[in-house]
Amino acid sequence: MPETLTVAIVGCGIGRAHITEGYLADPERYRVIAVCDLDRARLDAFAEEFGIPRKTTTFDDLLAMDDVDIIDICTPPSVHYAQILAALAAGKHVICEKPLVGSLKEVDEVIAAERNAKGKLMPIFQYRYGDGVQKAKKIIESGVAGMPYVGTAETFWQRLPEYYAVPWRGKWATELGGVLMTHAIHIHDMLMWLMGRPAGLFGRVATRVHAIEVEDCVSASLELESGALASMTATLGSREELSRLHLAFENVTFESSHFPYALGNDPWRIVPRNDKVKAEIDALLADWTPVPPRFAGQMRDFHRALTQGTPLPVTTADARGALELVAAFYHSARTRQDVRFPIGPGHPLYEGWIPAPPQPRSA
Template sequence: MPERLTVAVVGCGIGRTHILEGYLPNSDRYRVVALCDVNAERLSALAGEFDIERRCTAFDEVLAMDDIDVVDICTPASIHYGQIMAALAAGKHVICEKPLVGSLKEIDEVIAAEKRSKGKLMPIFQYRYGDGVMKARKIIDAGIAGKPYVGTAETFWQRLPEYYQVAWRGKWATELGGVLMSHSIHIHDMLMWLMGRPAALFGRVATRIHDIEVEDCASATLEMESGALASLTATLGAREEISRLHLAFENVTFESSHFPYSLGDDPWRIVPRDEKVKAEIDALLSGWKPVPRRFAGQMRDFHTAIVEGREPPVTTSDARAALELVAAFYHSARTREEARFPIGSDHPYYESWIPQRSPSGSA
């Protein structure tokens, strides 16, 4: 029986999915003992559903619980930074929903705080978990795929007006961005996980669908560090929802499933260059054991990392790469110039990409 870690889930929206998909399938590894939410009615309902006795409406109460090993932060993005820093200072392990924080300055401060803390921090990128994407990663890591050539990442999702009736959505101050921060950040992380980090980006953003402050459409071309080229397109106005990765390597072409919220799952199309490459792939994947998908897989691997004293399966460095891409996107779109990587503390968007407003309220 593996060591069980005690968990406090903070935020009862996506927090319910973390419990249902992440902790219950790993009940031999975790025990959710506390819930926290500012909405007492929602808190009571979720606690009742999963028979969780300990309930609180103040985050500080969670930090004061000596028996809590993991604080799972599922709150709006604008308050992640303060909660992460406080939890790490309290010596807790931390799991936090995307986007991790709202600037590169903040993520660098979080990275420094994690190094000082006895706790580890894992950002949530659950779409890395699924048999399709894991097989692709295994083939690439084995060197079978060869040199990356080009790739596309498409996020064609739909969000209706009622989605933005939730008070914090669609606003720079609370959502910290639009489709780039809250939706396509997943597939963009996956593209970098499979093809490597970018060297340059030329992008555009637009607000074409909803009466909101932030962008709901975006598109960019990337030059990767490897020399490969990639394109990213995202919208929240699609009539048919799909997500799709299509990656051409020297020896293999990969095309993901099109499921918008299960992108890592099979079936992925894996097309080898010839019979020799096919034989290498077949040998590599012989005896493949299914990978727990989404939160189940990520929470399982986080437990293993904590118990064995290793780095989490998704790291703060991964979260920084995702935010660096966002910063480059906004910088390129507003300056109409190419953005270059890496983005350091001397970059104009290092501290924030949120538009400054005049005293009158105009941007």
């Protein structure tokens, strides 16, 4: 029987999906013993529903619990940075929802803190999990797919006005960005995970769907280090919701399922160049073991990393790559210029991309 790790969840919003998909489905590996939320009524209902013995409205209470192995951060983006650093300093392992933090400077500071910490930090990118995307990853890593040529990443989602009735959404100070940070960040991470790191980006952002501060429509042309090209488009105003990756490699073309919130799941279309490539793929996948989707798969692999010493399924370096792409998008849109990677301390948006508030006109 695997070692059971104890978890404290902070934030009862997306925290619900973490517990229903990731922890309750795997009771031999995880036991949730504490929960924290500022909304007392929501906290009480959450703790009662899932039989969680401890509840608090104070984050520091979780840090003081010696029998908590993992702090799972499911709070609004603007507070992630401080909570991650505090949890690592308390000797805890940390899981944190996307976006990990709000700037490249902050993520570099988190990476440095993790390097000296007792605990490990895993950012959440649950869309990497499911049979479809995992099969594609295996085929690509085996070399069967060959050279990457081009790809497209589409996030056509719908968010209605009531979505933005939640006070922290749609605002620079609390959400730290719009569709780039909160929604399309998933598929953009998948694109890089499957096709490789970016070398250059030319992008545009716009606010066209809602009366909010942040962007809700984006599009960009991406050059990858391999020389492959990709396009990325996202909106929160689509009347038909879908997520789609379409990737053309030398020997295989991959097209994801179109399920907007289960993008990694089968069925994926895997189209080989010829019968020889098909036979190689069939042999590669002949003994395929199903991969749990979304949080179930990522939490399973996190447990393996902590107890068996396997690599972390998602790293802070992965989170940095996602934020680097966001910084490049904003900088390109504001300057109307191509942005080159990597982005380091000398870049204008290294310390953040939140625009300065407009200055009042002098009389």
